Amino acid sequence: MRVLLLGGGGREHALALGLVDDPSVEVLIAAPGNPGIGAIAELRAVDPVDPAAAAALAVEAQADLVVVGPEAPLVAGVADAVRAKGIAVFGPSAEAARLEGSKAFAKDVMTAAGVPTARAYACADAESVGKALDEFGAPFVVKDDGLAAGKGVVVTDDRAAAEAHARECGRVVVEEYLAGPEVSLFVVTDGEAAVPLLPAQDFKRVDDGDSGPNTGGMGAYAPLPWAPAGLVDEVMRDVVHPTLAEMRRRGTPFAGLLYVGLAITATGPRVIEFNARFGDPETQVVLALLETPLGGLLHAAATGSLAEHPPLSWRAGAAVTVVVAAEGYPAKPRTGDVITGAERPGVIHAGTARRPADGALLSAGGRVLCGTATGADLASARDAAYQLVRGIALAGSHHRSDIAAAAIDGRVAVSG
Ligand code: AMP
Ligand code: GLY
Numbered sequence: 001m002r003v004l005l006l007g008g009g010g011r012e013h014a015l016a017l018g019l020v021d022d023p024s025v026e027v028l029i030a031a032p033g034n035p036g037i038g039a040i041a042e043l044r045a046v047d048p049v050d051p052a053a054a055a056a057l058a059v060e061a062q063a064d065l066v067v068v069g070p071e072a073p074l075v076a077g078v079a080d081a082v083r084a085k086g087i088a089v090f091g092p093s094a095e096a097a098r099l100e101g102s103k104a105f106a107k108d109v110m111t112a113a114g115v116p117t118a119r120a121y122a123c124a125d126a127e128s129v130g131k132a133l134d135e136f137g138a139p140f141v142v143k144d145d146g147l148a149a150g151k152g153v154v155v156t157d158d159r160a161a162a163e164a165h166a167r168e169c170g171r172v173v174v175e176e177y178l179a180g181p182e183v184s185l186f187v188v189t190d191g192e193a194a195v196p197l198l199p200a201q202d203f204k205r206v207d208d209g210d211s212g213p214n215t216g217g218m219g220a221y222a223p224l225p226w227a228p229a230g231l232v233d234e235v236m237r238d239v240v241h242p243t244l245a246e247m248r249r250r251g252t253p254f255a256g257l258l259y260v261g262l263a264i265t266a267t268g269p270r271v272i273e274f275n276a277r278f279g280d281p282e283t284q285v286v287l288a289l290l291e292t293p294l295g296g297l298l299h300a301a302a303t304g305s306l307a308e309h310p311p312l313s314w315r316a317g318a319a320v321t322v323v324v325a326a327e328g329y330p331a332k333p334r335t336g337d338v339i340t341g342a343e344r345p346g347v348i349h350a351g352t353a354r355r356p357a358d359g360a361l362l363s364a365g366g367r368v369l370c371g372t373a374t375g376a377d378l379a380s381a382r383d384a385a386y387q388l389v390r391g392i393a394l395a396g397s398h399h400r401s402d403i404a405a406a407a408i409d410g411r412v413a414v415s416g
Contacts, residue, residue: 002027003295004061005041006054006078007069008034010323010350010370011280015069016041017348018287018294025295029061035361036349036369048073051081058082058089065090065299068256071147071277075101079256088302092276095252099243100259100276103143103173109250110271113242117271120175129166132174133159145171153214178263178270181412183224184282185232185260187240188297191253193306194240195297196232198222198289198314200282201407206330208402215330216367219403220282221320221378222289226412228264235260235269243274255301266415284348284372285319320385320404321372326351326363327396333366334396341391346372346384363394379408 003025005016013036019025020040030037031046031054044061047053049072058066066082068074068091077094091097098105104122109115121132122145133140140162144152154165155177166172182204186197200222206212239260247254259275287294291313300309326333339352339361351365371388375381382404389399406412 001025001064001295001299002029002062004058004063004066005030005033005037005069006046006048006066006073008032008037009070009280009365010348010367011278011283012069013037013348013350014284014287014372015067015278015294018290019067022293022295024293029063031057034349035352035354036347049076049078051077054078055081055085058087059085063087065295065302067091067298069277071097071100071275074256074276075147088299090256090298090302092254092256093252096247096254096256097276099247099254099274101147103145103273104171106274107173109243109246113246115239115242115271116268118175118178120173122171122173123166124171126163126167129163129172129174133162136174136176139177141175141177142166142169143173143175144169145173155214178265178272180263180265180414181226182272183227183231183262183264183269184220184279185235185262186278186282186286187236187258187260188301188306189240189244189255189258190301190304190306191244191248191255192304194236194244194258195306195309195312196236196240197286197312199224199227199232200279200286202279202282203400203403206325206400208400213330215325217279217281217323218325218400219320219322219370220285221318221381221404221407222282222285223318224412225378225407226410226414228414231264231269235262239269239271255304264414280350281321281323281367281370284321284370288319288372288374289315289317291315315374317374317376318378318381319372319374320378320381321348321370322385322389322399322403323350323367323370324389324392324394324397324399325367326365326394327398329366329398335363335365337363337395339363339368340393342369344388344391346388347392348372363397368394368397378404382408
């Protein structure tokens with residue numbers, strides 16, 4: 001089949017690697033892609049949030065399957081426009097993507113479906129924000145109601161900072177703090193049948209020891225040696241199936257990738273957020289371990305035939321990815337610096353570009369590259385990932401040095 005992949009970050013590079021590995025994928029076209037994706041796919045230009053342009057490209061490319069990577073095109077209705085042309089698309093409708101696009105909508109669905117999550121209030125003025133902060137107490141959690149690429153959330157003990165974030169955002173969701181390790185569970189679904197991938201853990205804060213501001217994600221590993229037995233079954237039963245049923249009941253079934261962000265609290269898993277697409281950088285580690293051909297799986301979800309898809313198979317061992325970020329990320333990333341040492345298997349491109357004059361590889365975003373490696377166990381995967389990162393030279397860049405370290409040392413604990 002001919003596959004068109006929309007997007008151009010690290011997640012899409014990981015998806016592209018999985019797709020070209022699938023013998024049923026004859027041609028892979030990506031738009032806009034990035035230099036890493038360009039090495040394995042044909043690149044096209046497209047305005048990522050223009051549904052008509054994306055649909056026209058899908059027709060012109062004679063795509064049998066379109067895979068939408070990022071959230072902004074989904075929320076803009078790209079999947080609807082492609083589907084309207086009669087082309088199979090992996091990605092939810094704009095209506096269903098509101099599970100990610102609006103935190104207040106997601107809370108409403110969770111309440112209706114009885115899904116365990118943090119208690120929360122949608123607030124549009126300082127008075128209601130103040131009341132909610134009073135009720136929950138510190139640490140305070142204040143979330144921008146709209147899409148914010150993982151950066152619209154402030155978790156702080158500083159009440160003035162919580163109030164300031166609420167003022168800047170306008171409409172916010174103020175919620176109860178959930179204590180416990182975080183898990184990202186990706187679920188492939190056609191709206192009815194649902195297949196979980198391996199749970200992974202992401203590192204949202206920019207600095208070691210989970211300090212500093214939130215980012216899009218600084219690294220990830222899978223599987224999770226500390227995860228309680230039965231976690232995935234429990235989340236499928238208590239979160240995923242009730243949510244999918246509620247979306248069907250509303251007449252807006254969710255088909256695509258449901259990303260369940262969880263905190264494993266003393267009283268069990270609680271949903272922190274839903275996303276409507278693969279997570280970045282968790283996708284890099286989850287797909288590194290997936291043995292089942294990716295194109296066939298996504299095509300089955302896109303065509304309502306996931307129930308007939310064979311069970312997934314996974315490689316033994318573990319995977320770790322470490323993000324190399326540009327100087328100044330996340331506040332004000334510097335771009336345009338030359339990168340060397342990236343030409344190695346396992347180096348996944350996110351914000352990179354080629355200099356037109358000489359083809360040199362340049363930084364072009366906040367998260368620039370990641371080093372992804374597998375190994376017989378987490379420790380060896382981690383060593384190999386850091387070896388890749390040490391081989392990359394980018395002036396001013398930074399990365400966390402503690403990705404997967406606590407899991408390897410047995411320091412991740414679920415209380416209760
Ligand atoms: P979100 O964009 O909703 O995933 O939030 C980004 C990050 O903020 C999460 O990965 C958590 O680390 C943190 N966070 C969000 N909501 C909560 C909460 N209710 N309790 C504790 N931490 C949270
Ligand atoms: N890794 C976090 C995200 O993709 O939102």
